[in-house]
Amino acid sequence: MKALIDFIPKLLTRFPWARWSPIPLRLIVGYGFMQHGFAKLSRGPVAFATILHGMGVPVPQLMAWLTILTELFGGLAVLLGAFVTIASVPMAAVLLVAMIKVHLQYGFSSIKLVAVTSTGAKFGPVGYEVILLYIACLAALVIGGSGPFAIDGLLRALQRANQCGQDIPGRHGQVDALVVGQRGRRRSSA
Secondary structure (H helix, E strand, O other): OHHHHHHHHHHHOOHHHHOOOHHHHHHHHHHHHHHHHHHHHHHOHHHHHHHHHHOOOOOHHHHHHHHHHHHHHHHHHHHHOOOHHHHHHHHHHHHHHHHHHHHHHHOOOOOOEEEEEOOEEEEOOOOOHHHHHHHHHHHHHHHHOOOOOOHHHHHHHHHHHHHOOOOOOOOOOOOOOEEEOOOOOEEEOO
16 A cells, blocks of 8 residues: 555656657647648648738748648658757748738637537637647747657767767668777677
């Protein structure tokens, strides 16, 4: 019983679990961006460029393609945890333009219940609340890192191994079996 009582506070502390927190952020932000990119692509970039032209966005054809590519490849990068800091810059720019040009006029709330009919709830235009949530998630990933199962982490590990003088598998076409000692000395594992 004492072991259970001691285990519960350890289970509820955030520190053992904190390293996993970027994963749901990466999943929802990456998927969300990719979904928006695919939606624009499926309707046709010309249709999106027409909307951008109507809003007064300069060079609407180019901006339509840049937005779609940013959403698709930026979303994929965040989903995989690859180059998140770099990918976040154009993603945040797309979000800020959408917030200023589209959502700001509708206020903060993303849920505006207009009516409830026999077919279900009817909602009004979406405010900028969700945009701010996306920006906050991107900021959290940039500041806190991509977390486990991220390509960024793999790249950092390969870079550290290279800086320590360890041979990296496949670097010279073969794998040298070397073990790094506690003080960075190289020892042969043979």
